[in-house]
Amino acid sequence: MANDAGAEQAAQAEQAAQDDYPSVDLRMDVPHSARVYDYLIGGKTNFEADRIAAHASVEAWPSLPISMRTTRTFMHRLVRELTEKHGARQFLDIGTGIPTSPNVHEIAQGIAPEARVGYVDNDPIVLTHARALMSSTPEGRTCYVNADFRDPESIIGNPKLREVLDFSQPVALSLIAIVHFVLDEHDPQGIARRFMDALAPGSFLAVTVFTGDTDPVGVGGVSREYNARGIPLQVRDKAEAEAFFEGFDLLDPGVTLVHHWRPDADAAPVRDQDIAMYAGVAVKR
Secondary structure (H helix, E strand, O other), X not given: OHHHHHHHHHHHXXXXXXXXXXXXXXXXXXXXXXXXXXXXOOOOOOOHHHHHHHXXXXXXXXXXXXXXXXXXXXXXXXXXXXXXXXXXXXXEEEOOOOOOOOOHHHHHHHHOOOOEEEEEEOOHHHHOOHHHHOOOOOOOXXXXXXXXXXXXXXXXXXXXXXHHOOOOOOOEEEEOOOHHHOOHHHOHHHHHHHHHHOOOOOOEEEEEEEOOXXXXXXXXXHHHHHHHOOOOOOOOOHHHHHHHHOOOEEXXXXXXXXXXXXXXXXXXXXXXXXXXXXXEEEEOO
C-alpha cells in the first residue's frame, strides 16, 4: 500500500507540473548550461549543440569534467552530512538541473524517510523530467517549482513549495553549481541572503562557487567558451565565495575547494589544479 501511495503521489505531481507548464520549448539547436553539464558528467539528456559547447570547453580546460563530477559528489556528501549529523529534514534545492540519480530527495529520504525536498529551476528540460524529482517516499514530500533564482520572492511565496516546506522550521538551502550563472550585476550574494532572511534559525546555506584560482588560464578559457555561446558565466575568487556566508556560522572546514570539504575516507585523490569550484556550508543562528 505504501508503494502504491508513493506512485500515486508522483503521478499526481507530474500531472500538476504538466498542467501548470503545458508548453515546453527545448531549443535543441542552442546549447544550454544544464545539458552541457549533463553531457560532461556522462548523462544522456543533451543535444548536438550542447556536445559541441562541451567539447570546446574541455579543449580550453581538460580538467572540466573532473571538476564537475567532483562537485556532484560534494552534493552527495553535503546532503548525507546535513541529514545524518545535523538533523536536516527539509531541503530547498535551487538550480536543480537535469535529474541524475541519486538526487537530493533520494539521499535524504534514504536516511530519513520523512524528509521533504523542494526543487526549483527555470530550465524547460528539467520540467520534462519532473516525475523523477517528485517520486517521494510515502512518509516524505517533494515538489518541483518552475521559477528563477533571481526572483526569490516568487519562490519563497510559492504555494506549492509552502505546502511541502515549513519555513517556520529549519531548511537547508542548496545552491550547487548555479551562482556562476548569475552575474555580479544581479547581486547573487544579496539574493542568497534574501532567501536566508526568510528561513528559520537553524537553517543551512550551502553554496558552490566557480573559480579560476587554481588554473586562471584554463578556467578563463571555459568562461570565454560559455559566454561566446550565449551562456553567461562568471568566475569568482575565494574572497567573493566567502562573501556568500557573511553573517552566518561556517561549518568546518570553511570555504574550500569541493574535494576538501569533508571528503569520504575512501575517496580517490584529486589534484587541486583539476578543481574549479569552492564550497562552503553555514548555519543561520
